[in-house]
Amino acid sequence: MSTLVLMKAFESVPARYDFGMRLITFGEIASLRREIADAIPPYAKVLDIGCGTGELLPLLVQRGARVTAIDKEPLMVATARERAVAEHAMGDVSIRRNTAMEVDRLFGDGEFDAVVLSLVMSELTVDERSWLLAQCARILKKNGFVMLADEFQPESILPRIAFSALRFPAHLLSYMYTQIKSLTTSNLWWRIYYAIVELPLMLLSFFTGEPLTRPIKAAELGLPTRLKIVQARKRWGGAIQLLKIQKEEPAN
Amino acid sequence: LKEFLLDTLQLFFRMIPHPTKPRLITFGKPKRTSPVLLTVNSSLTVRRLSKILKGEDCYLLVAPAGGINVWCGSVGGHFTIESIISIIKTSGIERLVDHRRMILPQLCAPTITSKELNARAGWSAQFGPIRAEDIPEYLRNGRRVTTAMTEIRYSPKDRLEMAIAMSGSIIVRYSLFPLVIFGFWGLSRFATGVLFSSVLLHVFNEKLPGSNNTRKALSLSPLFLLLVLPFSWVSGATPIWLFLFLTMISLATAVLAGNAYSGYTPFKQCGYSRQFYGYPPLKIDIVGDDCTGCTLCDWVCPVDCFTPVRQNEGRTKYVMENPANCVECGACLVQCPTAAVINLFEVSAEPAQLRCA
Numbered sequence: 001m002s003t004l005v006l007m008k009a010f011e012s013v014p015a016r017y018d019f020g021m022r023l024i025t026f027g028e029i030a031s032l033r034r035e036i037a038d039a040i041p042p043y044a045k046v047l048d049i050g051c052g053t054g055e056l057l058p059l060l061v062q063r064g065a066r067v068t069a070i071d072k073e074p075l076m077v078a079t080a081r082e083r084a085v086a087e088h089a090m091g092d093v094s095i096r097r098n099t100a101m102e103v104d105r106l107f108g109d110g111e112f113d114a115v116v117l118s119l120v121m122s123e124l125t126v127d128e129r130s131w132l133l134a135q136c137a138r139i140l141k142k143n144g145f146v147m148l149a150d151e152f153q154p155e156s157i158l159p160r161i162a163f164s165a166l167r168f169p170a171h172l173l174s175y176m177y178t179q180i181k182s183l184t185t186s187n188l189w190w191r192i193y194y195a196i197v198e199l200p201l202m203l204l205s206f207f208t209g210e211p212l213t214r215p216i217k218a219a220e221l222g223l224p225t226r227l228k229i230v231q232a233r234k235r236w237g238g239a240i241q242l243l244k245i246q247k248e249e250p251a252n
Numbered sequence: 253l254k255e256f257l258l259d260t261l262q263l264f265f266r267m268i269p270h271p272t273k274p275r276l277i278t279f280g281k282p283k284r285t286s287p288v289l290l291t292v293n294s295s296l297t298v299r300r301l302s303k304i305l306k307g308e309d310c311y312l313l314v315a316p317a318g319g320i321n322v323w324c325g326s327v328g329g330h331f332t333i334e335s336i337i338s339i340i341k342t343s344g345i346e347r348l349v350d351h352r353r354m355i356l357p358q359l360c361a362p363t364i365t366s367k368e369l370n371a372r373a374g375w376s377a378q379f380g381p382i383r384a385e386d387i388p389e390y391l392r393n394g395r396r397v398t399t400a401m402t403e404i405r406y407s408p409k410d411r412l413e414m415a416i417a418m419s420g421s422i423i424v425r426y427s428l429f430p431l432v433i434f435g436f437w438g439l440s441r442f443a444t445g446v447l448f449s450s451v452l453l454h455v456f457n458e459k460l461p462g463s464n465n466t467r468k469a470l471s472l473s474p475l476f477l478l479l480v481l482p483f484s485w486v487s488g489a490t491p492i493w494l495f496l497f498l499t500m501i502s503l504a505t506a507v508l509a510g511n512a513y514s515g516y517t518p519f520k521q522c523g524y525s526r527q528f529y530g531y532p533p534l535k536i537d538i539v540g541d542d543c544t545g546c547t548l549c550d551w552v553c554p555v556d557c558f559t560p561v562r563q564n565e566g567r568t569k570y571v572m573e574n575p576a577n578c579v580e581c582g583a584c585l586v587q588c589p590t591a592a593v594i595n596l597f598e599v600s601a602e603p604a605q606l607r608c609a
């Protein structure tokens with residue numbers, strides 16, 4: 001047992017998660033949530049996949065929605081539950097600890113009016129994304145829709161370079177910060193020792209390891225035939241996008 | 253040759269992740285009843301396993317686990333049940349085989365239980381051998397593991413590999429110091445010294461004098477001095493200073509190698525886990541009344557800890573026979589179906605959820 005095992009950056013600790021999400025959306029996260037909530041029709045049945053700390057849940061409940069939320073991190077689920085209780089929203093919300101890859105076993109056909117994918121697709125692999133979208137098509141009711149808010153790779157070349165350059169230091173800093181913060185030792189000297197001695201290893205691991213998020217390439221989204229993008233709102237030159245993807249029944 | 257170089261490079265940089273694409277690999281001409289094996293997406297692991305499985309008819313699932321090896325990944329919280337669920341869904345394996353049984357590497361037992369996998373994905377899991385070389389024999393024997401397959405062996409080849417991995421981690425971490433103090437002259441001596449003491453310490457550990465690993469490593473430094481002195485002559489340098497610098501470097505490399513040694517063997521927990529990541533100490537015991545004699549703890553234990561004891565009415569129970577062998581991986585604790593295996597340190601958190609290795 002000798003590998004330096006790296007902390008998973010944002011997902012594991014709720015307080016840092018909120019900060020990280022603000023960072024990677026360039027501060028747009030609050031208005032994205034507002035827009036998602038506004039798109040939900042009243043009294044709809046909504047599935048929030050990857051609810052995180054559950055900041056969207058009270059907004060959805062205010063719209064009168066009945067919400068099912070899932071997240072894979074136990075700490076996130078606990079935080080989301082606390083938040084829902086504090087906002088008196090628990091009556092209409094059920095929060096479960098499951099991954100996005102379990103929706104095929106958890107939910108039946110045509111169960112939901114809307115599915116929310118808020119900053120979750122960029123943490124999945126390309127294969128997982130297309131699998132999840134196919135499942136969304138299955139669990140949505142007729143004319144139901146997916147609200148997808150995430151990091152995208154801008155299509156034109158200049159913004160793409162600019163945003164890679166912007167994201168890089170943000171990712172690197174949050175990665176290093178999490179590494180140091182994750183130490184449970186309270187001894188200051190050990191922390192300083194770790195910061196100096198492990199620095200080359202941390203840098204190497206950051207470059208060879210898997211990235212924290214992979215901004216979505218629109219061409220690789222892998223939409224199943226039943227789903228159509230009906231609305232796309234782009235911000236920051238297409239680096240942050242909010243898509244409304246509608247389920248359309250075949251004509252016959 | 254290219255593969256050999258890549259292997260050595262990844263071995264040298266073993267402590268940083270080397271991810272490959274999570275995918276399904278098909279070997280031979282598998283049928284609908286062929287075995288399904290699973291491993292992590294560490295590039296070195298997948299390459300070695302592919303070489304061994306070349307002659308078999310089977311499927312290999314490469315699960316997304318951050319590019320870290322099986323043992324470190326599973327104890328450190330990267331190789332989890334979610335990794336397996338993800339690859340089951342995205343690989344489409346359920347369309348290719350009729351059964352729902354997969355063979356897992358035994359060293360992932362600290363995190364993954366067949367019970368949870370069955371509840372969350374509908375697959376049952378069986379732990380295969382520890383070493384990849386044993387897989388062909390295991391498959392031929394009707395998927396039955398022998399005692400030798402479930403216990404760690406530390407062969408000379410493994411020792412050499414771990415020595416390279418250990419020297420890699422020390423050189424990457426500490427070479428800034430000799431570089432700043434002595435320049436490139438010191439850096440090259442430092443790297444040689446680390447490699448020298450790591451290899452000798454791993455290969456001849458039992459034969460070296462000294463009561464602990466640091467002393468064993470220090471006993472090697474005169475030999476290192478003797479070997480490098482002829483090559484270290486710099487024209488115009490005072491011999492006494494040269495000798496002093498080399499002595500400093502050789503002592504430093506010996507101390508670093510000696511301290512790191514036990515964490516790079518399969519018989520000790522890595523030093524970081526407790527010091528930095530708060531991994532709880534484990535002192536395993538079995539509550540005799542709760543033990544049903546199911547053999548699972550003995551099976552998943554990578555070292556020789558448990559022994560069956562015959563009871564009345566032909567029943568068998570397991571006892572903790574050799575606590576000194578325990579590597580504190582927590583596999584028995586997680587796997588025991590009746591919670592008869594307990595931690596005497598009374599730490600309530602599950603080891604699988606703490607992030608360390």
